[in-house]
Amino acid sequence: MxxxxxxxxxxxxxxxxxxxxxxxxxxxxxxxxSLGCTDFFVALYFHQLSRRKExxxxxxxxxxxxxxxxxxxxxxxSTLARAGYFDISELATFRKINSxxxxxxxxxxxxxxxxxxxxxxxxxxxxAIGASRAKKLNHDDKLVYVxxxxxxxxxxxxxxxxxxxxxxxxxxxIATIDLNGQQIDGSTEQVLSLGNLKAKWEAxxxxxxxxxxxxxxxxxxxxxxAKNRTGKGKPIMILMKxxxxxxxxxxxxxxxxxxxxxxxxxxxxxxxxxxETLGDY
Amino acid sequence: xxxxxxxxxxDTRSGFGAGLHEIGKKNDKVVALCxxxxxxxxxxxxxxxxxxxxxxxxxxxxxxxxIAAGLTIGGKIxxxxxxxNFSTGRxxxxxxxxxxxxxxxxxxxxxxxxLTLGEDGATHQILEDIGLMKMLPGxxxxxxxxxxxxxxxxxxxxxxxGPVYLRFGRPSVPIFTDxxxxxxxxxxxxxxxxxxxxxxxxxxxxxxxxxxxxKLAEVGIDAEIINIHTIKPIxxxxxxxxxxxxxxxxxxxxxxxxxxxxDSVAQVLVKNNPVPxxxxxxxDSFGESGTPAQLMAKYGLNADNIVSxxxxxxxxx
Numbered sequence: 276m277x278x279x280x281x282x283x284x285x286x287x288x289x290x291x292x293x294x295x296x297x298x299x300x301x302x303x304x305x306x307x308x309s310l311g312c313t314d315f316f317v318a319l320y321f322h323q324l325s326r327r328k329e330x331x332x333x334x335x336x337x338x339x340x341x342x343x344x345x346x347x348x349x350x351x352x353s354t355l356a357r358a359g360y361f362d363i364s365e366l367a368t369f370r371k372i373n374s375x376x377x378x379x380x381x382x383x384x385x386x387x388x389x390x391x392x393x394x395x396x397x398x399x400x401x402x403a404i405g406a407s408r409a410k411k412l413n414h415d416d417k418l419v420y421v422x423x424x425x426x427x428x429x430x431x432x433x434x435x436x437x438x439x440x441x442x443x444x445x446x447x448x449i450a451t452i453d454l455n456g457q458q459i460d461g462s463t464e465q466v467l468s469l470g471n472l473k474a475k476w477e478a479x480x481x482x483x484x485x486x487x488x489x490x491x492x493x494x495x496x497x498x499x500x501a502k503n504r505t506g507k508g509k510p511i512m513i514l515m516k517x518x519x520x521x522x523x524x525x526x527x528x529x530x531x532x533x534x535x536x537x538x539x540x541x542x543x544x545x546x547x548x549x550x551e552t553l554g555d556y
Numbered sequence: 557x558x559x560x561x562x563x564x565x566x567d568t569r570s571g572f573g574a575g576l577h578e579i580g581k582k583n584d585k586v587v588a589l590c591x592x593x594x595x596x597x598x599x600x601x602x603x604x605x606x607x608x609x610x611x612x613x614x615x616x617x618x619x620x621x622x623i624a625a626g627l628t629i630g631g632k633i634x635x636x637x638x639x640x641n642f643s644t645g646r647x648x649x650x651x652x653x654x655x656x657x658x659x660x661x662x663x664x665x666x667x668x669x670x671l672t673l674g675e676d677g678a679t680h681q682i683l684e685d686i687g688l689m690k691m692l693p694g695x696x697x698x699x700x701x702x703x704x705x706x707x708x709x710x711x712x713x714x715x716x717x718g719p720v721y722l723r724f725g726r727p728s729v730p731i732f733t734d735x736x737x738x739x740x741x742x743x744x745x746x747x748x749x750x751x752x753x754x755x756x757x758x759x760x761x762x763x764x765x766x767x768x769x770x771k772l773a774e775v776g777i778d779a780e781i782i783n784i785h786t787i788k789p790i791x792x793x794x795x796x797x798x799x800x801x802x803x804x805x806x807x808x809x810x811x812x813x814x815x816x817x818x819d820s821v822a823q824v825l826v827k828n829n830p831v832p833x834x835x836x837x838x839x840d841s842f843g844e845s846g847t848p849a850q851l852m853a854k855y856g857l858n859a860d861n862i863v864s865x866x867x868x869x870x871x872x873x
Contacts, residue, residue: 333631341626382658390629392658395649401619402654405626405634408611412587413630432650435616439623443611 285552287317291522292549293353299542301370307532309350311455311517316354318494330387338417343399344424345379355388363556397430407448422451426458429467440510441480449501451513457530481512488515557773558748560766562730569667571703573598575710590637591617597637617642621650628660640666641682656692668726670810672848681843687815689721690788697788699723701762703731708739727848729760744791750780753866754798757808758784758817767859792824804832804869813837832872834865
């Protein structure tokens with residue numbers, strides 16, 4: 276394992292600790308998808324994104340990231356704090372009264388790192404396309420990233436955006452779908468099946484890559500490859516297989532941990548599995 | 557009664573198109589998006605002269621609102637254009653989350669509002685849009701009265717930082733305001749000073765209010781007429797100053813009686829100076845197919861309806 280990978284995995288472990296502690300603290304939130312996407316957030320913010328030190332809402336001359344499936348806010352908040360956007364002590368306020376860390380991300384509380392509210396599903400890809408178009412108008416060669424959940428693809432707006440981006444050659448955009456196969460009421464296959472997503476996105480005109488979202492090596496390679504493919508007339512889509520609850524054995528692979536907080540014993544068990552690496556808040 | 561005349565009728569949507577083109581020339585941050593209704597929204601001139609700043613999104617209004625929100629993140633000032641029905645009700649959640657709650661500087665420009673869309677019928681005649689938009693925290697709601705005022709408003713909103721709902725219509729209506737007017741958001745326009753009743757009107761109902769004022773003058777009723785082009789934030793001071801003099805008010809709008817201008821005025825009055833009020837508005841119903849004139853008459857939105865409402869409210873003083 277390279278030193279770089281070891282460092283990223285160490286950060287990911289701490290982010291997972293943050294997630295379970297945040298959700299436990301307020302007895303509310305979405306740990307399953309957050310844990311599944313932790314490696315992606317860490318790879319993105321600590322390796323891939325070209326970003327400026329000072330947060331600027333307009334994000335000119337830096338890469339931008341939009342979280343469309345805003346319910347996995349714990350992983351977003353922890354990553355932003357660990358990446359230096361705000362003090363990690365603020366993670367303790369998650370979902371509590373007067374907090375900037377609302378249940379779902381918002382610009383309303385002026386939390387550095389967040390550029391649009393999300394939570395009502397299906398809107399993030401459209402917003403990311405708008406930001407991508409603004410970058411082109413501004414002759415800004417940095418990239419725009421967006422993450423959606425797989426269940427979110429059941430929203431019709433996603434497919435409006437899916438049609439728009441290739442038609443208009445939005446090729447400074449890298450979209451990612453978190454394929455954990457779970458949603459609140461069960462598996463995506465049971466609730467409303469998504470079919471062959473690679474074929475669907477390719478049919479819409481996207482350049483599609485696939486990766487394992489819980490393998491840091493693969494993730495870094497895929498993100499690098501995605502970046503290489505930008506600027507060639509097509510938007511890029513990364514289909515990223517993840518495991519809901521990854522890192523905590525009793526949460527893994529179960530839709531039941533989509534939006535349930537661990538009790539005291541479950542928290543202790545989860546933290547036992549996640550070695551502290553950077554210091555808890 | 558001050559005399560108002562007109563030499564030309566023109567649609568307010570053309571005022572929007574002209575204003576958009578003009579502000580496009582002055583401000584290169586202005587971009588425009590349209591959902592397959594370029595001709596209806598009169599966006600042709602902007603598209604022709606600024607093709608790189610014009611985005612055709614197709615019949616996909618939700619995506620249009622999201623793209624508009626995203627464009628602001630690069631410092632742009634997006635104007636979205638489609639019918640009022642598809643600019644509000646169809647995309648309420650997108651506007652609420654990605655634009656209003658996110659505080660994005662998007663100008664939602666909505667044509668074909670109200671009954672006077674005409675023959676297309678109720679599926680396209682939204683009468684709830686003012687209410688929907690004014691309930692969103694931070695949203696400014698503007699409903700100008702004629703071509704000139706729509707053009708001036710379209711230009712002015714580029715300099716207002718925050719989301720705006722700009723509402724206009726399809727049919728040609730008299731042009732009676734100054735072509736070089738200054739449009740001030742939130743500042744009512746005193747159309748006629750009077751002493752017996754306050755008529756507060758918005759959109760093309762302002763012209764009907766002027767016609768009503770002339771008819772009332774003939775029977776010795778001196779009406780004060782106020783054009784509320786900005787429904788949110790509403791000019792409380794102008795309304796209260798007027799009713800303290802007249803002691804009663806009639807509100808007039810091409811909108812559902814519930815949730816529109818009338819209710820905004822009622823809120824101002826009930827808090828500060830409760831006086832009798834009558835509504836000239838659509839009485840909580842959907843519209844139907846017909847010519848604009850037929851619909852205005854059937855749903856009670858004409859000058860004669862304003863006259864009747866004035867006679868009724870004066871008796872309640």
